[in-house]
Amino acid sequence: xxxxxxxxxxxxxxxxxxxxxxxxxxxxxxxxxxxxxxxxxxxxxxxxxxxxxxxxxxxxxxxxxxxxxxxxxxxxxxxxxxxxxxxxxxxxxxxxxxxxxxxxxxxxxxxxxxxxxxxxxxxxxxxxxxxxxxxxxxxxxxxxxxxxxxxxxxxxxxxxxxxxxxxxxxxxxxxxxxxxxxxxxxxxxxxxxxxxxxxxxxxxxxxxxxxxxxxxxxxxxxxxxxxxxxxxxxxxxxxxxxxxxxxxxxxxxxxxxxxxxxxxxxxxxxxxxxxxxxxxxxxxxxxxxxxxxxxxxxxxxxxxxxxxxxxxxxxxxxxxxxxxxxxxxxxxxxxxxxxxxxxxxxxxxxxxxxxxxxxxxxxxxxxxxxxxxxxxxxxxxxxxxxxxxxxxxxxxxxxxxxxxxxxxxxxxxxxxxxxxxxxxxxxxxxxxxxxxxxxxxxxxxxxxxxxxxxxxxxxxxxxxxxx
Numbered sequence: 001x002x003x004x005x006x007x008x009x010x011x012x013x014x015x016x017x018x019x020x021x022x023x024x025x026x027x028x029x030x031x032x033x034x035x036x037x038x039x040x041x042x043x044x045x046x047x048x049x050x051x052x053x054x055x056x057x058x059x060x061x062x063x064x065x066x067x068x069x070x071x072x073x074x075x076x077x078x079x080x081x082x083x084x085x086x087x088x089x090x091x092x093x094x095x096x097x098x099x100x101x102x103x104x105x106x107x108x109x110x111x112x113x114x115x116x117x118x119x120x121x122x123x124x125x126x127x128x129x130x131x132x133x134x135x136x137x138x139x140x141x142x143x144x145x146x147x148x149x150x151x152x153x154x155x156x157x158x159x160x161x162x163x164x165x166x167x168x169x170x171x172x173x174x175x176x177x178x179x180x181x182x183x184x185x186x187x188x189x190x191x192x193x194x195x196x197x198x199x200x201x202x203x204x205x206x207x208x209x210x211x212x213x214x215x216x217x218x219x220x221x222x223x224x225x226x227x228x229x230x231x232x233x234x235x236x237x238x239x240x241x242x243x244x245x246x247x248x249x250x251x252x253x254x255x256x257x258x259x260x261x262x263x264x265x266x267x268x269x270x271x272x273x274x275x276x277x278x279x280x281x282x283x284x285x286x287x288x289x290x291x292x293x294x295x296x297x298x299x300x301x302x303x304x305x306x307x308x309x310x311x312x313x314x315x316x317x318x319x320x321x322x323x324x325x326x327x328x329x330x331x332x333x334x335x336x337x338x339x340x341x342x343x344x345x346x347x348x349x350x351x352x353x354x355x356x357x358x359x360x361x362x363x364x365x366x367x368x369x370x371x372x373x374x375x376x377x378x379x380x381x382x383x384x385x386x387x388x389x390x391x392x393x394x395x396x397x398x399x400x401x402x403x404x405x406x407x408x409x410x411x412x413x414x415x416x417x418x419x420x421x422x423x424x425x426x427x428x429x430x431x432x433x434x435x436x437x438x439x440x441x442x443x444x445x446x447x448x449x450x451x452x453x454x455x456x457x458x459x460x461x462x463x464x465x466x467x
Contacts, residue, residue, distance in 0.1 A: 030464040034465070040396060048388075050384075050386075051385070055272055066262060068089065071088045073086060078250070079248075081245065084245045085244055086243045103176045107180055139177070143178060249272050272380075299386055341376065403452055413442065415446055
């Protein structure tokens with residue numbers, strides 16, 4: 001009996017071991033997975049973004065001066081030539097200021113001449129200083145009279161009893177008198193101070209006289225130079241009150257037409273320079289590294305009943321990004337891209353006339369075909385879809401995008417070896433939504449697990465490929 005029990009135990013053990021061996025050999029207990037083979041094929045990828053047609057560069061006119069708008073010479077959508085007058089800003093205030101500066105300059109020049117005469121006639125510094133005191137008192141009296149007259153005219157002008165021309169004339173006289181009294185007072189004070197310093201140094205009368213007159217003359221010459229510089233600057237401002245077109249083009253906007261006063265730095269007009277149509281688009285920063293000057297693009301203009309497709313090339317990529325808000329409300333950054341249009345006409349997606357993406361070179365445009373430049377010249381601001389080619393290669397090694405996963409900074413796939421999943425590192429060249437282009441790590445025909453994110457898949461997991 002005992003021998004029978006032992007024999008049965010041995011038999012059962014053998015059955016269990018055999019079953020385990022058979023289960024392992026047959027894949028019992030392994031995760032069932034779908035596999036694909038790495039293969040070589042053509043891969044292309046593109047990105048489509050909204051854009052708009054532009055008929056030329058935009059030239060914004062920014063006012064360099066402030067003042068009342070006197071006259072606007074142009075209207076919106078009017079053609080202009082370089083040098084045409086767009087508008088004028090009143091120069092009255094600048095004119096009065098210029099007259100005051102010219103009077104101040106004449107005063108400085110007269111004082112310099114008087115100082116030179118005093119030096120030649122050997123007037124003593126004390127005598128010359130006394131003459132300056134009298135000039136100061138005379139200037140103060142003139143200023144007092146001008147201030148009284150100006151105050152009276154201000155009241156009369158507010159009541160409408162005097163004309164603006166008369167009032168502006170009195171104001172100019174007052175401002176001129178104020179400038180002269182300030183100059184005379186400053187000159188008298190500085191001359192007295194300097195003479196006192198020279199006398200304290202114990203210099204001889206002749207040395208004091210020479211140094212005093214030289215200092216006074218230097219001060220006058222400095223005043224003359226400063227006033228001349230102010231006159232030149234003011235004259236330049238007056239010239240800038242007549243605003244002219246800098247380029248040939250079309251007046252696309254003229255906000256100054258609705259202004260009564262203009263401030264320096266304010267946008268007053270906009271001119272679109274006449275040139276071939278362009279297409280402009282704002283592209284996400286993640287896409288920009290794949291774009292290059294000279295790359296081709298497809299431009300689709302959707303019209304009623306048909307889509308017209310044109311060919312263009314990237315002519316400019318801005319070197320900075322603007323911050324914006326995405327459709328989901330999150331921050332995003334975009335770069336402005338400009339495209340030039342090819343001269344050939346576009347195909348049409350409607351009916352059987354033409355095919356999207358097929359373009360003829362300029363030499364192949366038929367006699368009856370209108371060029372894209374001519375067609376789009378009347379469509380300023382129209383919206384278009386721009387398709388950028390991001391990647392296009394023939395005969396490259398690929399695996400499905402679902403087969404690739406990352407760990408740290410590296411990319412991997414699961415290959416299968418001896419019934420187990422093997423985490424295999426690959427070097428990725430490019431990714432599309434469906435494919436990953438592999439530079440190295442696997443070879444053509446290698447089996448990889450189709451979906452790397454399946455449950456229970458890990459490095460070393462027992463797997464069985466589905467047939």
